[in-house]
Amino acid sequence: MSDRPSKITRLSTELANQIAAGEVVERPASVVKELVENAIDAGARRIAVAVELGGKRLIRVEDDGEGMTAEEAALALERHATSKIRRLEDLAAISTLGFRGEALPSIASVSNLLLRTRPRGADRGVEIRVSAGVTTATREVGASEGTTIEVIDLFCNVPARRKFLKSDGAETTQISRLMTQLALGYPEVGFTLASGSRRLLQCPSATELDERLFQLYKSRDHLVEVQKTAAGVSVRGFAAGLAGQGHGPVRGPQNLFVNGRAVKDRTIAHAITHAYSAATIKERSPEVHLFFELPPDRVDVNVHPAKAEVRFLEPSLVHEVLRRALGDALADSPAPEVALEAAPTRAPGPAAEASPGPWTQPVAVLADTATSTDGPGSTGFAPPQSLTDLVRDMRPAAMAPAPVPTGRSMLPLGQFRDTFIIAVDDEGIAIIDQHVAHERVLFEQVMERLTAGPLESQRLLTPLVLELSPAERQALGQHQVALTRLGFEVEEFGGDSVCVAAVPALVPIAASEVTIRALALDLDGFEEGGPVDQALRQVAATTACHAAVKAHDRLTPEKMVYILDELRRTAHSSVCPHGRPVVLRLSRREIERRFERI
Numbered sequence: 001m002s003d004r005p006s007k008i009t010r011l012s013t014e015l016a017n018q019i020a021a022g023e024v025v026e027r028p029a030s031v032v033k034e035l036v037e038n039a040i041d042a043g044a045r046r047i048a049v050a051v052e053l054g055g056k057r058l059i060r061v062e063d064d065g066e067g068m069t070a071e072e073a074a075l076a077l078e079r080h081a082t083s084k085i086r087r088l089e090d091l092a093a094i095s096t097l098g099f100r101g102e103a104l105p106s107i108a109s110v111s112n113l114l115l116r117t118r119p120r121g122a123d124r125g126v127e128i129r130v131s132a133g134v135t136t137a138t139r140e141v142g143a144s145e146g147t148t149i150e151v152i153d154l155f156c157n158v159p160a161r162r163k164f165l166k167s168d169g170a171e172t173t174q175i176s177r178l179m180t181q182l183a184l185g186y187p188e189v190g191f192t193l194a195s196g197s198r199r200l201l202q203c204p205s206a207t208e209l210d211e212r213l214f215q216l217y218k219s220r221d222h223l224v225e226v227q228k229t230a231a232g233v234s235v236r237g238f239a240a241g242l243a244g245q246g247h248g249p250v251r252g253p254q255n256l257f258v259n260g261r262a263v264k265d266r267t268i269a270h271a272i273t274h275a276y277s278a279a280t281i282k283e284r285s286p287e288v289h290l291f292f293e294l295p296p297d298r299v300d301v302n303v304h305p306a307k308a309e310v311r312f313l314e315p316s317l318v319h320e321v322l323r324r325a326l327g328d329a330l331a332d333s334p335a336p337e338v339a340l341e342a343a344p345t346r347a348p349g350p351a352a353e354a355s356p357g358p359w360t361q362p363v364a365v366l367a368d369t370a371t372s373t374d375g376p377g378s379t380g381f382a383p384p385q386s387l388t389d390l391v392r393d394m395r396p397a398a399m400a401p402a403p404v405p406t407g408r409s410m411l412p413l414g415q416f417r418d419t420f421i422i423a424v425d426d427e428g429i430a431i432i433d434q435h436v437a438h439e440r441v442l443f444e445q446v447m448e449r450l451t452a453g454p455l456e457s458q459r460l461l462t463p464l465v466l467e468l469s470p471a472e473r474q475a476l477g478q479h480q481v482a483l484t485r486l487g488f489e490v491e492e493f494g495g496d497s498v499c500v501a502a503v504p505a506l507v508p509i510a511a512s513e514v515t516i517r518a519l520a521l522d523l524d525g526f527e528e529g530g531p532v533d534q535a536l537r538q539v540a541a542t543t544a545c546h547a548a549v550k551a552h553d554r555l556t557p558e559k560m561v562y563i564l565d566e567l568r569r570t571a572h573s574s575v576c577p578h579g580r581p582v583v584l585r586l587s588r589r590e591i592e593r594r595f596e597r598i
């Protein structure tokens with residue numbers, strides 16, 4: 001046997017109490033998760049999992065990792081014994097999947113467990129049997145390098161828990177889903193999963209993520225690559241492209257990993273929704289496989305008993321980096337081809353026959369509805385069936401981004417999904433992306449006003465103190481001139497912090513922090529000594545973006561009129577400062593042609 005000093009130690013009571021512990025073992029899939037994570041932490045290159053009867057009869061996890069000595073194996077089964085942390089400080093920067101020293105003893109306390117292990121380089125292994133938490137046998141054995149754990153008759157001593165398990169098939173499905181996720185997180189590790197005699201998963205070690213994706217999900221042609229690093233946060237992976245399989249982004253699994261750990265996270269989920277709703281109205285739950293890497297001391301993993309959630313030290317930074325990463329990836333992805341075949345010819349209804357002219361009737365009705373439904377949950381306005389159909393029936397060709405005609409003003413009818421303004425004039429119907437339109441308007445206004453002098457500024461009642469990375473602080477410091485002209489007052493505040501005393505009057509106070517963080521990111525890497533003008537334009541664009549109304553904001557009719565009027569006055573109004581289209585038009589000609597009126 002190897003006589004290296006034990007890698008595992010017992011945690012002090014004080015430290016053990018600091019750990020977010022709870023129910024570790026809920027169902028067979030949670031056992032599989034803990035055992036496979038242990039194997040990954042042990043540096044395994046191959047992990048083989050076998051289950052019987054949905055894991056209720058047997059779960060076996062075999063790895064070729066570093067193994068344990070006899071002494072370590074005995075310790076591993078004790079509560080709060082771990083090789084992964086030692087001191088309180090270690091909790092602040094965890095780089096392993098496990099850290100509590102809870103999993104093995106918890107599993108052993110509700111099953112018959114067999115642990116067989118041999119450390120690398122040792123000539124013998126050890127086998128320990130535990131029954132409902134009591135060690136019943138320990139002996140030296142011949143064993144291959146690595147560790148095998150068998151969990152037999154899970155919950156044999158907790159019948160109440162056993163009763164709550166789902167059917168064998170349903171538990172197997174959960175295990176298979178979990179294994180898929182773990183396999184995705186570690187492409188370089190080979191994984192197999194067998195249920196009885198069936199092979200459910202077979203993934204040889206892969207070199208690249210896309211290879212592993214293919215092993216797990218087969219063709220993923222609808223995904224686009226995502227990649228961005230800023231201010232110490234990196235995100236990479238794949239996300240559903242806008243065109244998908246012809247009908248907008250494909251719905252699908254959302255696999256999110258933070259430093260190799262699969263998590264659910266509201267900040268990330270929100271940024272995904274945000275990025276997609278800015279780019280398309282089609283999809284709220286797009287398929288994504290995203291990997292975040294950030295220094296372990298900037299993410300707290302000790303917040304959830306099953307380690308399924310994390311807490312970011314700077315959630316808004318993570319949000320912003322992801323939003324941009326997805327924004328860039330989606331901007332490069334081909335636009336969706338809305339399925340708009342020639343509209344089926346309908347018998348002209350009485351309404352169409354009697355219609356006096358384009359839209360005079362509906363406009364009045366819709367404008368009224370828009371004013372009267374301002375309560376939360378209402379949809380702004382319900383377009384009459386004819387408009388819904390019309391919008392659906394428009395072909396891409398008819399919907400090319402169009403410059404907003406100058407001269408005549410458009411009359412807003414209401415909002416579609418609180419994200420697009422539907423407007424009409426004599427020449428047709430327009431769909432306007434409210435966020436990009438307002439952003440465009442504000443950007444033009446800011447640039448215009450700047451020619452006269454600095455922008456109007458508002459002082460914050462309580463100055464905002466923000467922690468930023470050195471690169472971000474430097475970026476803000478370097479572009480003081482531009483920031484001041486826009487109405488920002490940002491100063492070094494000592495340590496990692498900056499103090500924001502004032503922001504431009506047009507930025508909502510509540511958006512101050514995100515705006516500053518976005519500026520820090522946008523100006524990061526902006527070439528030093530480059531033309532001030534360029535930095536100024538960047539500051540103006542970022543400010544306009546954060547001051548503008550957002551997708552999903554309910555707008556009053558007055559605000560819509562304002563945005564449309566201002567839009568009409570701005571030059572180049574068919575694209576936003578980031579180059580996104582502002583307006584789609586369906587021309588009168590096209591409408592008449594489709595209704596066979598010409």
Ligand SMILES: Nc1ncnc2c1ncn2[C@@H]1O[C@H](COP(=O)(O)OP(=O)(O)OP(=O)(O)O)[C@@H](O)[C@H]1O
Binds near residue numbers: 065
């Ligand atoms: N497959 C394995 N190969 C090598 N060592 C292992 C293996 N599984 C467990 N160990 C050792 O046993 C210790 C206890 O494992 P256990 O899963 O109970 O706790 P942990 O992984 O440290 O923390 P957590 O409770 O968060 O999972 C680990 O710290 C590790 O040193």
Ligand SMILES: [Mg+2]
Binds near residue numbers: 097098099
């Ligand atoms: Mg563990």
